[in-house]
Amino acid sequence: SQELEQSPQSLIVQEGKNLTINCTSSKTLYGLYWYKQKYGEGLIFLMMLQKGGEEKSHEKITAKLDEKKQQSSLHITASQPSHAGIYLCGADNSGSARQLTFGSGTQLTVLP
Amino acid sequence: EAGVAQSPRYKIIEKRQSVAFWCNPISGHATLYWYQQILGQGPKLLIQFQNNGVVDDSQLPKDRFSAERLKGVDSTLKIQPAKLEDSAVYLCASSFPGKAPAFFGQGTRLTVV
Numbered sequence: 462s463q464e465l466e467q468s469p470q471s472l473i474v475q476e477g478k479n480l481t482i483n484c485t486s487s488k489t490l491y492g493l494y495w496y497k498q499k500y501g502e503g504l505i506f507l508m509m510l511q512k513g514g515e516e517k518s519h520e521k522i523t524a525k526l527d528e529k530k531q532q533s534s535l536h537i538t539a540s541q542p543s544h545a546g547i548y549l550c551g552a553d554n555s556g557s558a559r560q561l562t563f564g565s566g567t568q569l570t571v572l573p
Numbered sequence: 574e575a576g577v578a579q580s581p582r583y584k585i586i587e588k589r590q591s592v593a594f595w596c597n598p599i600s601g602h603a604t605l606y607w608y609q610q611i612l613g614q615g616p617k618l619l620i621q622f623q624n625n626g627v628v629d630d631s632q633l634p635k636d637r638f639s640a641e642r643l644k645g646v647d648s649t650l651k652i653q654p655a656k657l658e659d660s661a662v663y664l665c666a667s668s669f670p671g672k673a674p675a676f677f678g679q680g681t682r683l684t685v686v
Contacts, residue, residue, distance in 0.1 A: 465615075492673060501612065501662055503579075503679035549615055553673040558628045560606070561673055563615030 463488045463552050467564035474540050475572050482535045482567045484550035490530045492553030494561060497546050504549065507535075537569075545571045575599065577678035579665050585684045591653035594681045598646065598667030604628075606674050607640055607650050608664040616664055622648060623670060655685045 464487040474480050484493065492511045496504040508517045510526035510533060517524050521538045537544055547568050551561035578597040586592050598605050603624050608616035619638065621628040624645040633640070637656070642648040652659055663681045666674035 494673065494675060496677075501680070501682045503577075503664060504616070504666075504677040506675050506677075509675065551615075551673075558621060558623075559604070559668065559671060559673045560618055560621060560629070561616075563617075565613075565615045 463554060463562050465550055465552055465562060465564035467548075467550060467567050469567060470565070471568040471570070473570045473572065476541060477539055480537050480540055480569070482548050482569070484533045484535070484564055486531050486552055488531070488552075490526065490533070490552055491555030493526055493533045494551040494553065495524050495533070495535050496549045496551065498549060498566070499546050540569075540571045542571045542573050545569055577665055577667055577676055579663075579678035579681055581681055582679060583682050583684075585686060586655055588657055588685050589654040591651065592655055592683065593649050593651045594663050594665075594683075596648045596650070596665030596678060598648075598665070599676060601669070602667035603645070603670050604668045604672070604674070605642060605648050606666040606668075607648070608666065608677075610662045610664060610680075611660075612662065619650070652683075655683075657685050659683060660685045 466485045495507040508524045513528045513530045515526045523536045547566045549566045551563045605622045607619045610616040619633045620630040620640045622642045640650045665678045668674040
């Protein structure tokens with residue numbers, strides 16, 4: 462089965478700083494999803510990556526999938542308190558029953 | 574377009590009581606998922622439906638958990654009897670057939686005391 466490892470587990474940054482969250486898969490990724498979550502609430506879809514070397518950006522958040530499709534990174538530029546939350550990566554299993562397997566999440570705190 | 578709707582948002586029950594959660598998927602989404610997320614961990618799939626049929630329930634603790642989607646739209650997830658370790662956020666997601674579940678509901682946060 463596919464396993465995803467996220468790092469770091471938690472991150473505290475000063476407002477305005479840049480940061481990167483990593484997601485490493487035990488198998489080649491068919492599709493990789495990034496979500497943001499507030500503690501105890503639902504998941505907010507951020508981006509989906511599917512092609513090796515693909516990069517997508519939305520506002521100050523950029524996600525990349527490496528050429529070998531086994532690692533993804535999420536980069537936030539000039540962080541703001543509104544970026545605080547839990548960031549989760551999810552791998553599409555590409556099977557006939559399409560499912561997502563998730564990493565354990567990265568807790569981001571942005572200090573004003 | 575309306576998103577995935579879940580209710581209730583929060584629930585506190587005593588152990589050994591029963592509880593039910595409701596999910597209404599995005600219109601037209603034939604595939605529906607229930608995930609359990611213990612706080613501090615990633616979500617774990619409990620059950621996947623395609624219309625009103627079960628696609629995968631291999632990780633559903635069937636001695637106490639049950640789920641149904643009788644008319645292929647709304648779904649309910651039930652726990653009976655609840656244990657302390659069932660305290661978690663229960664997430665519902667939906668998708669078109671053959672697509673991964675990109676969109677999730679707001680979740681139901683269950684506390685078992």
